């Protein structure tokens with residue numbers, strides 16, 4: 001090979017579309033511009049502050065942490081275990097059938113879940129679309145095939161028939177990936193009755209469930225948001241769960257997540273876990289500690305836990321208030337906003353064209369993904385009237 005020629009074999013990759021949107025928004029001098037792009041929670045004032053409970057726990061770390069020596073591929077086991085009652089309920093290990101490890105964010109957990117599924121012979125993953133774009137990217141990177149089905153019906157409800165068909169048709173070399181709650185990007189979650197049918201389908205078919213729980217507590221409540229996932233886990237012999245604390249503890253850049261395996265017996269659990277450990281060791285050796293340690297400190301201290309729960313309640317209440325106001329507005333132009341009132345979490349999809357997204361940005365300073373996904377938390381009592389008026393004018 002000629003000297004300096006290897007990198008010429010690479011072709012440029014498209015930059016992350018939302019990062020490009022951040023730059024455009026930053027360069028816009030209009031004072032009343034509205035950022036509905038990036039998927040982080042925002043207060044009524046537009047900030048994404050560090051939780052007070054996290055600040056307090058970080059202070060404890062500063063004062064008391066006596067070493068930063070290595071832990072192991074499983075990270076902070078105290079963190080992993082302290083989360084379990086919140087995710088899985090009172091019987092947090094489901095009779096010793098669940099074990100977990102810390103990961104670099106929910107992304108690391110999804111990556112590990114899919115890599116371990118691939119190692120166990122899964123070649124194809126059924127998933128409702130649209131979905132978090134990184135699901136497809138991770139599958140492609142692992143050389144796994146994506147079998148898409150429509151997640152939502154046009155009326156803003158979840159497409160139960162499509163998910164049941166995917167579960168019932170999946171072979172031994174396939175798995176089904178579901179969002180636990182606060183579906184990204186649609187905000188459309190399965191109802192309790194849907195989850196009961198989904199759980200029964202998994203149980204009857206033997207199809208392997210992979211559940212991505214990135215927004216627990218941002219929808220209807222911590223327990224409520226976990227109920228559907230738990231109904232599946234109690235019905236099946238084995239499953240993977242990818243969990244993120246980056247939204248419900250506001251830890252985004254500290255990369256806090258966990259990966260859990262449910263297995264039918266101890267020996268299978270141990271073997272699966274040893275494989276997860278080996279994959280984690282080869283990928284990142286051990287996860288970053290700081291954010292997970294802060295979560296562990298919070299969850300082991302009743303007062304700090306109370307504070308975290310109150311902060312999470314406040315976030316959820318604010319997003320519900322915005323959703324209620326959107327639903328109350330009824331329509332904006334041809335767009336029916338009423339389904340947004342019963343949907344959950346940070347996101348919703350507006351049925352707007354790419355051209356309308358561009359007009360909203362250029363003429364009204366309203367920034368959203370080209371897909372029409374909006375961040376509900378980017379809306380406030382202050383900017384809602386402007387948003388609805390602009391949408392009415394553009395999407396007519």
Ligand SMILES: Cc1ncc(COP(=O)(O)O)c(C=O)c1O
Nearest residue numbers: 105106107132184212214244246
């Ligand atoms: C559905 C879904 N899963 C996983 C993640 C990953 O979250 P994290 O920032 O913890 O990697 C996200 C983040 O946006 C998400 O929307």
